[in-house]
Amino acid sequence: MTTPLRIAFLPLTDVAVLAAARERGFAEEEGLALDLVRTTSWATLRDRLVYGQVQAAHMLAPLAVAVTLGLSQQPAALAAPYKLNVNGNMLVMAKDFAAALDPDLDRRLADPLGTAHDFAAAIGLWRRKPVIGVVHRFSSHSLMLRYWLASAGVDPDRDVVLRVLPPSLTVEAMHADEIDGFIAGEPWGTAAVEAGLAETVAFGERIWQRGVEKVLAFRQPWLDENPQIVDRLLRALVRAAAWCDDPQNHANLADLLASEAYVDQPADLIHRALAGRIVTRAGEAPLENPDFMLFSREATPFPWRSQALWIYSQLVRWKMVEHSAENAAKAGSVFRPDVFRRALAGSDVPMPGASMKLEGAVNMPLAVGARRGDLTLGPDRFFDGRVFDPERIEDYLADFLVRR
Structure with missing residues (x-):
């Protein structure tokens, strides 16, 4: 039955x-x-x-x-x-805003910390306090955006406007000039780039490699x-x-x-994220990022x-x-x-032996202890090099205050 x-x-x-x-x-x-x-x-x-x-x-x-x-x-x-x-989102901004950032997209995306500082400088040049769409206050993309902006001294509650709207309305909101950019899961960032409205500023995968x-x-x-x-x-x-x-x-x-x-979007746009071949500026060749979105491995x-x-x-x-x-x-x-x-107990799926780990501590593929089979975890670094120890939350939070 x-x-x-x-x-x-x-x-x-x-x-x-x-x-x-x-x-x-x-x-x-x-x-x-x-x-x-x-x-x-x-x-x-x-x-x-x-x-x-x-x-x-x-x-x-x-x-x-x-x-x-x-x-x-x-x-x-x-x-x-x-x-x-894990992964699968990106921050896109209006082309005029992005013009104040590094024009070399490879460099821009490979150096999220440097790009955050460029972004901070561009805020003062923009025609208004930048309005950035987020899909929900409690989304991974919103938390990553806050983390990334703050690394360059930008207060996400003061220096920009974070506007909540559904992912499927982000491109329409850019068309209407209601927002200057957004961070969302695919295919909406790609759709904005394809429409000539935006350029990619940051990949979520480069902010937290296994976010x-x-x-x-x-x-x-x-x-x-x-x-x-x-x-x-x-x-x-x-x-x-x-x-x-x-x-x-x-x-x-x-x-x-x-x-x-x-x-309900063109298959070609959807395929880009699946294949990790992301067009970051309309009309240009895609950038290769095989870890852009993961479903199973690691x-x-x-x-x-x-x-x-x-x-x-x-x-x-x-x-x-x-x-x-x-x-x-x-x-x-x-x-x-x-x-x-419990669900996979009778299968041959390799599972970690632990339930917690240091987040951000793996710089290269790492073989780890598993309940069965061989298991390799991929790099999971945060863009600023911090490591999160789940047993020392207070110390982790205090470090942000010390380095501010």
Whole structure:
């Protein structure tokens, strides 16, 4: 008998694993019938999950933490036993604004710290306080943008305007001159570049090389009450993720996502992020970035608690939540490596032996201890060289104040 399962999502390239699980039969082979519910905004998606209209959601990782901490509308305990991707977003700005930055795009994108300082200088030359679109206050891109701007002395709450709007409306907002740029998941940055509205200023992958992006989120009580369904879904997603990461499947995946049911954008634009061949200025050759978006390799789906705690550290840094041992414990508990291990216990999927690690400490591919099989983690450096120790959050936050 097939079990129906409703999952909310937004039209973004990083819905790929859920779409592939449904369309390529991976979910069906686990006895699941996925009903993927296309949603316009993150606020609507959050409410659909919190109020039980869906059983799970393709969700911004920081939003899952924020909802659990009671920071975003109706508080609810959420659980994320699976990461749908890392990376996959970029900051684009109006061409006239970008003209004040390094014109060599290779140098601009390879040196995010230098580009942040160029950006800070360009703010004073712009015709107004720059208005930068963010998809949600509690998004990975928004937290990365704040971190990046602050590295050059820019106060994101004073020196720029951060305007929240759904990803699918970002390009339209640039057309209407309502925003001067935005940071969002693909394919929307590429769409703005292709339309001749913007140039790429920074890749999320260059700000945090393995930056956590979207997670599969459940209400905690539902997850606890339905362990078999959760496990079957995670097994299907692991297989779908491996299919999505295979370059031989990227063209088919782009065609799948281009349909009206999912992203509803040209397959060519979607394919660029999947292949890591990003056109950063209209009419120019693409830049090669094979790590632009990951779905499977390097244990991408594994929900490291340390990554939930890094998100928490940023919420504390920007005074969105007060730091306490109780709040840190709540935030860390959102990511559920125990459930991931339970679901994949009988498989040959290599899994990390630990649930936390130093974030930002890996400079080159690193073989690590795994419960089974061989596992290599990729570089996960932050652009400024900082390392986040999840057991020393106070010291990490204090270091920002010392270096300011």
